[in-house]
Amino acid sequence: MKKTTNIAISVQDVHKTFKLPHEKNSSIKGALLNIHRRNKGYERQHVLKGISFDIKKGEFFGIVGRNGSGKSTLLKLLAGIYTPDSGAVRVKGKLTPFIELGVGFNPELTGRENVFLNGALLGFNRKEMTAMYKDIVAFAELERFMDQKLKNYSSGMQVRLAFSIAIRVQSDILVLDEVLAVGDAAFQKKCYDYFMLLKKNKRTVILVTHDMGAVRQYCDRAIMINSGEMVAQGKPERVAQRYQKLFTDELSSEEKTTKPQNKKTTKNHWGNGRMMCLTPKLKLDKTKLVITSRFKAKVDVPPPVMGFTIFGPAGVNILEGNTLRSHFKTRALKAGEEVELVWHIPNIFAMGSYTVSVACCDQSTTEFYDWFNEAVGFDVMKEHFTSGIVDPALKIDNYVVKE
Amino acid sequence: MKRFLTKQNRALLSELVRTDFKLRYQGSALGYAWSLLRPLLIFVILYIVFVNFLKLGEDVPHFPVYLLLGIVIWNFFNEMTVQSTTSIVGRGDLIRKISIPRWMVVFSSSLSALINLGLNLIVVAVFMVFNNVGVLSTLPFILLILLEVYVFSLGISLFLAALFVKFRDVSYIWEVVLQAGFYLTPILYPLTMITNATLQKLIMLNPMAQVIQDARHVAITHASPTVYGVFQGGFYKFIPFVIVVAVFIGGLMYFKKESKYFAENI
Numbered sequence: 186m187k188k189t190t191n192i193a194i195s196v197q198d199v200h201k202t203f204k205l206p207h208e209k210n211s212s213i214k215g216a217l218l219n220i221h222r223r224n225k226g227y228e229r230q231h232v233l234k235g236i237s238f239d240i241k242k243g244e245f246f247g248i249v250g251r252n253g254s255g256k257s258t259l260l261k262l263l264a265g266i267y268t269p270d271s272g273a274v275r276v277k278g279k280l281t282p283f284i285e286l287g288v289g290f291n292p293e294l295t296g297r298e299n300v301f302l303n304g305a306l307l308g309f310n311r312k313e314m315t316a317m318y319k320d321i322v323a324f325a326e327l328e329r330f331m332d333q334k335l336k337n338y339s340s341g342m343q344v345r346l347a348f349s350i351a352i353r354v355q356s357d358i359l360v361l362d363e364v365l366a367v368g369d370a371a372f373q374k375k376c377y378d379y380f381m382l383l384k385k386n387k388r389t390v391i392l393v394t395h396d397m398g399a400v401r402q403y404c405d406r407a408i409m410i411n412s413g414e415m416v417a418q419g420k421p422e423r424v425a426q427r428y429q430k431l432f433t434d435e436l437s438s439e440e441k442t443t444k445p446q447n448k449k450t451t452k453n454h455w456g457n458g459r460m461m462c463l464t465p466k467l468k469l470d471k472t473k474l475v476i477t478s479r480f481k482a483k484v485d486v487p488p489p490v491m492g493f494t495i496f497g498p499a500g501v502n503i504l505e506g507n508t509l510r511s512h513f514k515t516r517a518l519k520a521g522e523e524v525e526l527v528w529h530i531p532n533i534f535a536m537g538s539y540t541v542s543v544a545c546c547d548q549s550t551t552e553f554y555d556w557f558n559e560a561v562g563f564d565v566m567k568e569h570f571t572s573g574i575v576d577p578a579l580k581i582d583n584y585v586v587k588e
Numbered sequence: 589m590k591r592f593l594t595k596q597n598r599a600l601l602s603e604l605v606r607t608d609f610k611l612r613y614q615g616s617a618l619g620y621a622w623s624l625l626r627p628l629l630i631f632v633i634l635y636i637v638f639v640n641f642l643k644l645g646e647d648v649p650h651f652p653v654y655l656l657l658g659i660v661i662w663n664f665f666n667e668m669t670v671q672s673t674t675s676i677v678g679r680g681d682l683i684r685k686i687s688i689p690r691w692m693v694v695f696s697s698s699l700s701a702l703i704n705l706g707l708n709l710i711v712v713a714v715f716m717v718f719n720n721v722g723v724l725s726t727l728p729f730i731l732l733i734l735l736e737v738y739v740f741s742l743g744i745s746l747f748l749a750a751l752f753v754k755f756r757d758v759s760y761i762w763e764v765v766l767q768a769g770f771y772l773t774p775i776l777y778p779l780t781m782i783t784n785a786t787l788q789k790l791i792m793l794n795p796m797a798q799v800i801q802d803a804r805h806v807a808i809t810h811a812s813p814t815v816y817g818v819f820q821g822g823f824y825k826f827i828p829f830v831i832v833v834a835v836f837i838g839g840l841m842y843f844k845k846e847s848k849y850f851a852e853n854i
Contacts, residue, residue, distance in 0.1 A: 203852060213757045261851065265687035268848035288685045291607065293614055302603050306686055310599030 199272035247407030278357030287347030292336035398570015672745030743836030
């Protein structure tokens with residue numbers, strides 16, 4: 186037996202499987218037909234395959250992994266929202282999960298009523314909430330608005346209120362999803378300041394993220410989940426390196442780009458269809474990104490304009506380029522002809538996930554043949570985390586101290 | 589019980605019920621007054637229709653009030669089960685993001701229905717005074733009877749709420765069942781109108797019929813036939829109670845089993 190007295194959370198050999206119905210059968214007829222045909226109508230997805238770890242009291246614990254690795258499922262298991270198929274999750278103390286801010290906020294209620302409702306949902310009664318109330322409102326800087334209905338708040342005000350509740354909540358264990366750290370730069374800074382404060386106060390915190398900067402900066406220990414298995418655990422530095430290695434491994438292999446998940450590609454196309462954007466190929470290394478974009482003419486078209494846009498982690502347009510802007514002469518295409526275009530872009534990207542959209546249109550850029558939204562995605566790993574939008578290699582010289 | 593009504597659960601319950609009530613009459617000029625005004629106006633209509641036009645139940649003393657009490661109890665059963673059926677799915681946003689006890693959602697919607705029942709019973713009491721219904725010594729027993737109908741409704745509510753997560757047809761089926769149940773229960777007509785003794789007995793095995801007849805018996809007039817009267821002696825008279833207990837336990841167990849998977853199935 187290990188010492189259990191200072192363990193806040195213990196996870197033992199947890200498995201979780203989801204049934205993914207091929208077609209949602211939420212009617213009795215559908216269920217009966219399926220029994221009749223002995224057609225299962227769903228496939229099993231093994232999301233977590235035997236995860237075990239302990240979290241000590243007062244520890245700032247990181248869970249990292251790529252999208253779809255199972256880390257959000259693990260988070261929901263810790264929070265008691267899902268039940269494991271087998272294995273056990275033991276939690277000692279009061280655990281408050283923040284998977285989303287402002288859960289249960291009702292637009293028809295006033296700010297004040299929403300604070301109490303949200304508090305109750307997180308497990309605090311009126312007396313406790315009354316004690317915290319002033320603090321929450323002051324932090325959100327919303328004193329004048331508390332008796333107005335939430336629907337009259339701006340979205341920024343709503344987020345501020347929700348966040349204030351989250352950070353004022355006194356709980357033994359906090360589970361934070363990285364979604365907390367979205368919003369404008371000032372808000373992000375507030376979040377990170379709050380993380381620092383939690384760390385200083387020796388609170389038990391579980392942070393789920395794929396931001397290696399945050400892991401290195403705040404976590405005492407971390408684990409990494411990949412395809413439902415725990416592939417690394419221990420010092421945050423080691424886990425972060427292992428995570429980065431995951432990307433470099435993939436980059437060296439042939440298949441280095443990822444399809445943006447859960448998106449039907451057909452929905453991402455729009456335009457009159459006279460030309461088609463094919464899925465571009467990406468090649469990323471430390472110094473540059475090479476996009477090989479391919480287009481196919483469906484009918485005879487005059488010289489087209491072809492281009493791309495790269496969107497950053499928060500959907501920010503990072504950069505765009507097209508043949509017109511680069512004064513690149515294209516020639517008219519006959520039906521069925523395919524054209525390939527290679528772009529060279531210096532690797533100025535900050536750490537994070539990006540998507541590339543490609544498009545083709547006529548010379549006046551008014552008639553769109555095809556726009557392929559989020560055609561392909563890529564992840565960028567850098568050594569350091571930056572708060573900036575871009576992270577180009579910087580050179581310093583002429584270090585002269587003047588007297 | 590202590591495990592269920594912890595400090596957090598009580599706080600959550602009071603906030604959920606409070607919110608429910610605040611939102612119910614949102615934006616109406618009379619606000620909460622509607623929760624009394626609405627049943628009052630509906631009862632006035634029923635009163636006029638049944639007393640002045642349909643000469644039903646002339647052999648039953650205080651028939652209008654007798655009728656109202658039946659309708660109020662049935663409406664409670666109807667409202668509670670219908671609202672609870674969609675309650676879990678309706679609160680899907682909460683269930684998928686926080687770990688509140690799942691039964692709490694159904695329980696809070698049942699409390700809202702219970703509060704409404706209380707308000708309706710106040711209106712019934714007003715009608716009883718106007719009808720010169722004397723206070724019977726058996727009146728306190730009505731609390732036990734209301735407890736029985738509450739337990740029965742809760743059992744059904746838990747079962748339906750859990751089933752609705754998987755099969756969305758349930759709400760339509762239940763609507764039809766309720767409609768049939770309304771006419772199979774002696775609410776609009778006095779039981780004495782059914783002359784076939786076997787049919788009368790079968791009807792009285794339904795817990796809702798037993799509850800409504802008992803409530804009328806203890807609160808309005810001893811002339812109201814009850815399951816004890818219909819069956820005289822024998823064990824048959826216990827069948828409605830056995831059904832209530834079985835439904836409650838069955839509903840609770842099914843809900844408990846399914847509630848683990850609500851978050852992923854919604």
